[in-house]
Amino acid sequence: MTKKLIAEFVGTFWLVFGGCGSAVFAAGYPELGIGFVGVALAFGLTVLTMAYSIGHISGCHLNPAVSLGLWAGGRFEAKELAPYIVSQVLGAIAGAGILYLIATGKEGFELGGFAANGYGEHSPDGYNMMSAFIAEFVLTFVFLFIILGATHSKAPKYLAGLAIGLGLTLIHLISIPITNTSVNPARSTSQALFVGDWAVAELWLFWVAPILGAIAAGLVYKYLSPEETEA
Secondary structure, eight states, X not given: OHHHHHHHHHHHHHXXXXXXXXXXXXXXXXXXXXXXXXXXXXXXXXXXHHHHHHHHHHOOOOSHHHHHHHHHTXXXXXXXXXXXXXXXXXXXXXXXXXXXXXXXXXXXXXXXXXXXXXXXXXXXXOOOHHHHHHHHHHHHHHHHHHHHHHTSTTSOTTOHHHHHHHHXXXXXXXXXXXXXXXXXXXXXXXXXXXXXXXXXXXXTHHHHHHHHHHHHHHHHHHHHSOXXXXX
């Protein structure tokens, strides 16, 4: 278990450092900025690279909603949920902390949104709370559907990381303008803690919607294609 938790900490650290770091440092860089497409690809690449690095150790969840969705789908034991979620949140906070240390080393740095998730006036394109909730619920549902399918015992071997990473890239391409894309409560928490104020006040949505979407996906996929041996 200790090795699993360390792997989840490191993996979630990388997701936040790589994904949110691309948004903070590179998305709007003058003339050479990577934009929404680059940030979406960065998030996908963090999951893809970690899937092949720690997938055999911890399953590479990197996300409380993923752990809960896998539990609902019969792929993960309930007794491991709390330790996994704590490790994921701590890893995400560590990632955001290192980002903050680097970012503040630039003269004139302003924290701004710090890649935090939000709705209403804090949505990149002004989408309201209901739009944000629907987007986060649906996209997390689909993300878990992809994960459960790609890691099923009858799925093609060795391709799960690619499918999941590209799936997360597509999710970001759809929803960065809506919420800055969460589908991951740990990722949302880490950035909100540094931004404070509105980001903390709106954080509830980025826990509730992804978790509900993930659990719904777990139950639906378990009905459609149960594993022969379930946790």
